[in-house]
Amino acid sequence: MTTEPRYWLTKSEPSDYSIDEMQRDRVEIWDGVRNYQARNFLREMRCGDLAFFYHSNVKPPAIVGLMRVAEENIVDPTQFDKADKHYDPKATPEKPRWQTVRFEFAEKFAQPLTLDRLKEMFAPEELLVVKRGNRLSVMPVSAEAAAKILQEVRGEAG
DNA sequence: GCCAACGTTGGC
DNA sequence: GCCAACGTTGGC
Numbered sequence: 001m002t003t004e005p006r007y008w009l010t011k012s013e014p015s016d017y018s019i020d021e022m023q024r025d026r027v028e029i030w031d032g033v034r035n036y037q038a039r040n041f042l043r044e045m046r047c048g049d050l051a052f053f054y055h056s057n058v059k060p061p062a063i064v065g066l067m068r069v070a071e072e073n074i075v076d077p078t079q080f081d082k083a084d085k086h087y088d089p090k091a092t093p094e095k096p097r098w099q100t101v102r103f104e105f106a107e108k109f110a111q112p113l114t115l116d117r118l119k120e121m122f123a124p125e126e127l128l129v130v131k132r133g134n135r136l137s138v139m140p141v142s143a144e145a146a147a148k149i150l151q152e153v154r155g156e157a158g
Numbered sequence: 159g160c161c162a163a164c165g166t167t168g169g170c
Numbered sequence: 171g172c173c174a175a176c177g178t179t180g181g182c
């Protein structure tokens with residue numbers, strides 16, 4: 001039995017890591033997430049799930065592309081790295097605290113789908129990222145919302 | 159640059 | 171285990 005791929009949205013400040021870098025790298029471990037709610041969503045991700053790539057802290061904030069989960073339930077290596085910004089002294093290889101996934105690049109959208117446009121398309125309950133004050137960097141997206149986003153990005157013909 | 163929202167920390 | 175203080179995120 002197979003399950004339908006689920007949809008997610010992951011934020012990144014393009015000054016840290018952008019969709020263009022993702023396109024260049026093709027595959028990347030989504031490391032450095034240090035929020036338990038976000039981590040729990042990362043733990044739920046399965047191979048084949050799709051994640052919208054959202055550029056935050058830029059003008060305009062927007063969904064800019066799509067990634068696919070290539071490897072699930074990875075131990076985030078940066079938690080053990082003292083030199084890393086995201087080093088966690090409470091994490092040990094025996095008892096890691098932070099898991100994530102490896103994403104592969106899927107698509108860069110021809111046109112970014114801006115937060116303003118997303119607010120026109122969705123109520124806050126329909127798409128978490130349009131909710132005011134939302135700081136979560138990894139969140140689920142319903143199949144309905146994902147379909148609407150993809151239709152918007154690809155045009156009525158697609 | 160401001161500040162609302164909210165997660166985390168630590169004193170008690 | 172409460173909650174004030176603090177830090178961070180991220181839109182505006």
